[in-house]
Amino acid sequence: xxxxxxxxxxxxxxxxxxxxxxxxxxxxxxxxxxxxxxxxxxxxxxxxxxxxxxxxxxxxxxxxxxxxxxxxxxxxxxxxxxxxxxxxxxxxxxxxxxxxxxxxxxxxxxxxxxxxxxxxxxxxxxxxxxxxxxxxxxxxxxxxxxxxxxxxxxxxxxxxxxxxxxxxxxxxxxxxxxxxxxxxxxxxxxxxxxxxxxxxxxxxxxxxxxxxxxxxxxxxxxxxxxxxxx
Amino acid sequence: xxxxxxxxxxxxxxxxxxxxxxxxxxxxxxxxxxxxxxxxxxxxxxxxxxxxxxxxxxxxxxxxxxxxxxxxxxxxxxxxxxxxxxxxxxxxxxxxxxxxxxxxxxxxxxxxxxxxxxxxxxxxxxxxxxxxxxxxxxxxxxxxxxxxxxxxxxxxxxxxxxxxxxxxxxxxxxxxxxxxxxxxxxxxxxxxxxxxxxxxxxxxxxxxxxxxxxxxxxxxxxxxxxxxxxxxxxxxxxxxxxxxxxxxxxxxxxxxxxxxxxxxxxxxxxxxxxxxxxxxxxxxxxxxxxxxxxxxxxxxxxxxxxxxxxxxxxxxxxxxxxxxxxxxxxxxxxxxxxxxxxxxxxxxxxxxxxxxxxxxxxxxxxxxxxxxxxxxx
Numbered sequence: 001x002x003x004x005x006x007x008x009x010x011x012x013x014x015x016x017x018x019x020x021x022x023x024x025x026x027x028x029x030x031x032x033x034x035x036x037x038x039x040x041x042x043x044x045x046x047x048x049x050x051x052x053x054x055x056x057x058x059x060x061x062x063x064x065x066x067x068x069x070x071x072x073x074x075x076x077x078x079x080x081x082x083x084x085x086x087x088x089x090x091x092x093x094x095x096x097x098x099x100x101x102x103x104x105x106x107x108x109x110x111x112x113x114x115x116x117x118x119x120x121x122x123x124x125x126x127x128x129x130x131x132x133x134x135x136x137x138x139x140x141x142x143x144x145x146x147x148x149x150x151x152x153x154x155x156x157x158x159x160x161x162x163x164x165x166x167x168x169x170x171x172x173x174x175x176x177x178x179x180x181x182x183x184x185x186x187x188x189x190x191x192x193x194x195x196x197x198x199x200x201x202x203x204x205x206x207x208x209x210x211x212x213x214x215x216x217x218x219x220x221x222x223x224x225x226x227x228x229x230x
Numbered sequence: 231x232x233x234x235x236x237x238x239x240x241x242x243x244x245x246x247x248x249x250x251x252x253x254x255x256x257x258x259x260x261x262x263x264x265x266x267x268x269x270x271x272x273x274x275x276x277x278x279x280x281x282x283x284x285x286x287x288x289x290x291x292x293x294x295x296x297x298x299x300x301x302x303x304x305x306x307x308x309x310x311x312x313x314x315x316x317x318x319x320x321x322x323x324x325x326x327x328x329x330x331x332x333x334x335x336x337x338x339x340x341x342x343x344x345x346x347x348x349x350x351x352x353x354x355x356x357x358x359x360x361x362x363x364x365x366x367x368x369x370x371x372x373x374x375x376x377x378x379x380x381x382x383x384x385x386x387x388x389x390x391x392x393x394x395x396x397x398x399x400x401x402x403x404x405x406x407x408x409x410x411x412x413x414x415x416x417x418x419x420x421x422x423x424x425x426x427x428x429x430x431x432x433x434x435x436x437x438x439x440x441x442x443x444x445x446x447x448x449x450x451x452x453x454x455x456x457x458x459x460x461x462x463x464x465x466x467x468x469x470x471x472x473x474x475x476x477x478x479x480x481x482x483x484x485x486x487x488x489x490x491x492x493x494x495x496x497x498x499x500x501x502x503x504x505x506x507x508x509x510x511x512x513x514x515x516x517x518x519x520x521x522x523x524x525x526x527x528x529x530x531x532x533x534x535x536x537x538x539x540x541x542x543x544x545x546x547x548x549x550x551x552x553x554x555x556x557x558x559x560x561x562x563x564x565x566x567x568x569x570x571x572x573x574x575x576x577x578x579x580x581x582x583x584x585x586x587x588x589x590x591x592x593x594x595x596x597x598x599x600x601x602x603x604x605x606x607x
Contacts, residue, residue: 055504055600075509083506090603094501098238103231110231111506155505 001067002163002195003029003052008061010047010218021047023218024061029197031162034189036209037199044218045199046167052197053086053165054078066162083111087156089166089198093148095140101127101151102136108159126158127151130184146177153181157188166198170205182208232511236518239495246491250484250520251527254583257480258531259538261473261575266539266565267547268469272462274560277429279458280451284323284423285432286439287454288313291447293421302420303446309422316438317426325421364388368403382407480579481586484520489590492516499594500602509595516591517584524583528576535572539565 010022021044029035029052037045050056051063054070055078063071065081073081082088087108095104105123114122127133130150140148149169156164166185170178182205188194198209206212207226214222240247288309294300303309310322362368367385388402426435432450439448451458492499499512547563594602 050600053504055603056598079503079506079508082504088504090501094497094504094603096235096498096501098235098242103234106231107502108505111508111511159506 001028001064002031002033003027003197004062004064004067005051005058006062006064008051008058008063010044010051010056011059021218022051022058025218025220027213027220027223029163029195031195032189032193033195033197033211034186034209035197035211035213036206037197037213037215038201038206039199039215040201043215045215047218048215049165049167049197049199052163053088054082083108084159085162087159087161087164087194089149089152089156089164089169091168091171093140093145093152093172095148095151095155097140100137100139101132101143101154104140104151105155105158108155112159122158123154126154129157129188130154144177145173146181149173149177149181150184153184153188157192157194161194163195163197166196168199168201170200170202175202175204178202179204232515232518233522236515236522239515240519240522243491243494246487246494247519247523249487250523250583251530253480253483253487254524254527254579255531255534257476258528258575258579259535260476261579262532262535262572263538263542263565264469264472265571265575266535266567267542267563268465269568269571270543270564270566271465271560273566274563275462276458278560279455279461280429281321281423281425283451283455284421285426285429285451286424286436287449287451288422288424288439288443289420289447291445293447302418303422304418306417306419306422309443312442313422313424313439316442317424317435319426321425323423323425324419325423362386477579477582481582484583484586485589488516488520488587489593491519492590492594496594496597496602500597500599503595503597503599504603509592512595513588513591516594517587520583520587521580524580528579532572532576536567539567 005025005027008022008025008027009020012019012021025048027048037048039045047056051058054065054073057073058071061071062069065085070078070081088094095101096107099107102120102123105126106119109119109122124133124136127136130153132147132150132154135143135147138147140151143151149172152169153164156166164185169185170181173181182198185196185198186208189196200206209226211225212222213220288303290301290303293302306324310324313320313322364386367383369381369383384403384407386402387404424435424439429451432452436448436450499515502515503509503512542565548561549559549563550561552559
């Protein structure tokens with residue numbers, strides 16, 4: 001089991017009130033999964049992904065990463081796991097604007113202290129894999145939304161993580177581009193065995209996923225394995 | 231890549247970078263130029279003080295400067311000639327404190343011969359008290375070296391307004407008249423001040439003169455004025471105070487600009503944290519930017535400091551009116567560049583800029599990535 005959540009709750013203080021973003025979630029993510037977390041806005045999708053990605057700590061409950069309890073993990077250890085085992089794709093791409101496409105992809109490899117030549121080679125391969133082999137030296141503002149998200153995917157896969165967490169990766173893309181991005185992710189899942197967990201509320205994309213977890217008001221209301229049609 | 235990213239960030243957030251850049255330039259110019267003015271003041275005042283006290287002082291062994299009956303150095307002309315033979319640029323000044331105490335009313339005055347030795351001076355204070363002028367006759371009551379008492383009428387030869395005494399007039403009386411009642415050998419001097427162009431050589435030249443005049447006591451300035459540097463401490467304290475104010479203003483601007491800059495790209499830094507960067511990497515990234523800006527600021531600042539100081543060295547600061555009141559302030563003050571001080575200024579500003587950037591850098595590095603990622607620009 002790659003990730004396991006047991007009775008996880010996450011509360012946020014909001015002024016004088018407390019927002020219960022996640023209200024006791026039990027969940028398991030296995031290696032090779034291609035899982036979508038679906039649900040309306042405010043259902044807790046992003047919070048759940050942040051918890052899985054060790055970007056945040058649960059208020060209650062236990063979170064395990066490969067069997068290790070990481071519920072109260074230190075910042076240093078969480079950073080190490082994120083750097084070496086987890087890839088991230090964000091809704092707003094979150095590319096570093098001053099870096100070119102290849103430099104953006106190289107960044108997590110640099111953080112892993114990979115040597116210059118190997119780093120560059122790996123980044124080139126990752127960008128080629130997402131179909132951007134000819135736009136290595138373009139800066140984010142010179143790329144379209146779809147291309148930026150592809151760079152973000154390349155950045156996530158370049159470090160060969162065990163799991164990639166994608167928070168609404170298609171939200172800022174038109175439907176066709178969004179669909180192509182999800183298909184690309186699915187292809188990588190199938191060919192390279194990369195585990196993907198992504199959130200969306202786009203019905204067409206939800207259909208593609210092998211497993212669908214539906215969240216509502218911070219609770220898992222359904223968790224089904226579906227016959228996906230890619 | 232860290233360096234490359236830092237440089238690109240500097241240009242992306244150019245406005246804030248320029249604020250820091252110009253702030254640091256102003257600071258380094260303020261520090262270096264004020265240092266140069268202080269240095270110039272110290273150097274010139276020091277030379278004036280040393281010339282007044284004598285870079286090398288020659289006196290008889292066992293000389294008591296307050297014992298005016300005690301015998302002085304004889305044959306001044308010969309001594310002067312021998313000194314000039316080894317120190318060609320020497321300015322040999324006799325201190326002919328008259329071998330007698332001259333008194334009038336309640337005033338004790340020393341007579342002093344000036345260079346030409348055609349006339350002798352008595353003090354300004356006395357002149358003021360007497361309201362005397364050239365042509366007037368004054369009565370001087372004196373004790374001579376033998377201990378006897380003399381009363382002498384002396385006609386004032388002339389009045390000097392720019393003599394050795396400042397702040398008033400000096401009365402000049404004929405030297406032969408002084409000799410007459412003081413039984414004074416004009417070839418005899420109490421002390422000899424030797425000044426020359428490079429006061430740093432006083433030690434070695436003293437040794438040379440000691441070999442030539444074994445019977446005389448020859449002392450370089452640094453043996454006599456051991457605490458001279460402490461005299462300039464007030465000037466240094468003023469400088470430090472000024473520097474502190476400059477640095478305080480600089481620190482505020484630097485911290486505010488760096489803080490604004492990092493807050494503006496909270497999301498980018500949060501992303502870098504999310505994909506696995508340590509806090510240290512974020513701190514290094516921000517400090518690298520500050521170091522690059524500071525480096526170029528210091529280069530540009532030092533260049534401007536040099537231009538400004540050179541210009542001030544040509545023009546100078548005029549203090550004639552103040553200089554009239556004291557002999558230790560130069561009438562025209564010229565700044566002087568002390569390269570070591572300038573380097574210290576640069577190093578200090580470097581460290582200062584880094585210190586005040588640490589807080590914003592640590593603040594953003596310690597922010598949980600999830601919080602930073604929530605920021606929308």
